[in-house]
Amino acid sequence: MEDWTRREFVGVTAATLAAGLAEGADSPAPTTMRCTLTINGQTHDVECEPRVTLLDLLRDRLHMMGTKKGCDHGQCGACTVLVDGVRVNSCLSLAVAQDGSSVTTIEGLAGAGGLHPLQAAFIERDGFQCGFCTSGQICSGVAMLKEWQRGMPSAVTAAALANGRPELPQLSDAEIRERMAGNICRCGAYPNIIAALRDVSEQGTEGQRS
Numbered sequence: 218m219e220d221w222t223r224r225e226f227v228g229v230t231a232a233t234l235a236a237g238l239a240e241g242a243d244s245p246a247p248t249t250m251r252c253t254l255t256i257n258g259q260t261h262d263v264e265c266e267p268r269v270t271l272l273d274l275l276r277d278r279l280h281m282m283g284t285k286k287g288c289d290h291g292q293c294g295a296c297t298v299l300v301d302g303v304r305v306n307s308c309l310s311l312a313v314a315q316d317g318s319s320v321t322t323i324e325g326l327a328g329a330g331g332l333h334p335l336q337a338a339f340i341e342r343d344g345f346q347c348g349f350c351t352s353g354q355i356c357s358g359v360a361m362l363k364e365w366q367r368g369m370p371s372a373v374t375a376a377a378l379a380n381g382r383p384e385l386p387q388l389s390d391a392e393i394r395e396r397m398a399g400n401i402c403r404c405g406a407y408p409n410i411i412a413a414l415r416d417v418s419e420q421g422t423e424g425q426r427s
């Protein structure tokens with residue numbers, strides 16, 4: 218391999234790709250798999266191809282449009298949902314891999330008592346402009362606050378500990394920014410998103426639901 222010229226390498230790669238495509242033309246249509254997910258408390262038995270992402274299952278098959286598709290590559294966080302309470306980029310997760318899991322989307326956060334405290338705080342603090350990122354921000358924020366409650370450190374916490382502050386500091390703006398770094402807001406509503414998250418963490422109401 219080390220002795221290959223660039224021309225030889227490109228030739229072999231092209232031949233391999235062509236052989237793969239020819240083989241694919243004769244292969245049978247993709248098979249489907251059955252899986253059972255609990256989504257916002259409701260059981261769904263679904264049959265889908267193994268390549269279908271959780272995001273596409275939610276939006277295209279179950280018509281739950283609250284979860285957004287931004288980049289479809291794990292870069293923006295718009296598709297964040299909770300799987301067994303943990304935040305997940307649903308565009309990077311195959312639906313069949315979540316067989317037996319409990320999924321919570323933005324549609325499932327509010328309860329009989331009204332909005333989830335973080336949803337209410339986003340409204341109170343104007344934590345959005347166009348709203349495209351908002352469902353992902355809120356789902357991510359709900360899980361982030363629980364991670365904080367459990368004492369899970371972040372890169373910022375590690376720096377604080379190295380500076381001789383052995384206890385988990387207050388959930389500072391720097392902590393919130395670091396922990397929410399996977400959720401992009403193209404409208405730049407970050408100051409208000411941070412304010413909403415800080416409000417809920419100070420009220421201690423983040424664990425009320427979901």
Ligand code: FES
Binds near residue numbers: 307
């Ligand atoms: Fe999933 Fe952007 S759509 S991270």
Ligand code: FES
Binds near residue numbers: 346
């Ligand atoms: Fe528009 Fe965040 S509110 S992208």
